[in-house]
Amino acid sequence: MPSFSAQDAATAPDLRPYDALFLYSFGGPNEPADVVPFLRNVTAGKGIPDARLEEVGEHYYGFGGKSPINEQNLALKAALEAELARRGIELPVVWGNRNWAPYTHDAITELEGLHAQRAVALVTSAFSSYSGCRQYREDLAVVLEKRGQLDGSGSTGVRFDKIRSYFNHPGFAQANVDAVLDGYAALAAQGGDGPAARLVFVTHSIPDTMEAASRVSRATYSEQHRDLARTVVAQVSQRLGHDVAWDLAFCSRSGPPSQPWLEPDVNDHLEAIAADGVHDVVLSPIGFVSDHMEVAYDLDTEAMETAEGLGLTAVRAGTVSTREPFVRGLVDLLLERAAIARGEEVDQAVVGELPAFRSVCAPGCCLRRDGEPSGVPALCSTDLYS
């Protein structure tokens, strides 16, 4: 018999109005036969040239056709469940992906099986841009539409809210600080010179047009990264007892060479700093919450080869993954979102110079290109169609 006392009632955090947490991610292949269908899902309607798909396919085949992302998400789900249990919160966690099984559709079916009526989505992207914000909200709306569960005011089935972009939440920042400090320790173990080392933050490149359209609360996608980077650098410098020189570089660009994407590419950047006399590098993939294929291939394989060729001593710091401050922070964000949904005044925790980002997106938020409406409905905003 479960026991329930007045004490529990007084201390169990208030999750109302939510009855489920939806962990919403990108997805990735689990075996070689998955690779091409997965890439078709990702690129549907995006006009990515076949040559690029073959190249990306090779990255996956080099790892036995398996991306680390699904196991990472299962580990995050387990860590969230453990943290919820630790706090006495009973809330089912349902995992789904935009581009691979379990798909968005499967997750909604699972939520219905649990009789969930109002779920809160946690996307595995900390920064706002089309790719990290609106694309998730659009896919959710489009899948509901296909299920016959969308009308002009939103979902007629399970309703969804979204947790704010969390790049400037203290838990995410702290987990990155810890990961970078571990990176400096690993560098020292390899004989690297900490005070002289360059800290290179890395994130996914996006087209300049998507960057321009990503301005939310004063800051574009790359500015959000710089804001977090400054917070991390200040704390790391303090802990190490010396100033840390840092840069932001980008990986995984695609699209035609004629289309400008955010630069510098991490490989070009390693070359540039080596030419400047830098010998030691810590690479911190702040743009990825866990070890995705971009981390395994673009950083651990390609960028590490570049570094070796340049004679650099380089270590790759970890992603936040299931680090305790990150997971605790996500549960804090969940409680914050629930309080906002109940209409309560909340004190939103942030670090850095930027404010907490909106919990309900504004019209025009994170379009693919400035001034170009996507023509697709998007949930979790004040207006489904703008």
Ligand SMILES: CC1=C(CCC(=O)O)c2cc3nc(cc4[nH]c(cc5[nH]c(cc1n2)c(C)c5CCC(=O)O)c(CCC(=O)O)c4C)C(CCC(=O)O)=C3C
């Ligand atoms: C900002 C951003 C994130 C971070 C936010 C988030 O996490 O959502 C992200 C995540 C990911 N991107 C991933 C994989 C791919 N992304 C592609 C293509 C693209 N990504 C873009 C941006 C981003 N992508 C963009 C602007 C494109 C061009 C096409 C388009 O405009 O959409 C392509 C197509 C081939 C190629 O050209 O590379 C693939 C295969 C995986 C799975 C990795 C795994 O399997 O472990 C993950 C987590």
Ligand SMILES: [Fe+2]
């Ligand atoms: Fe947004």
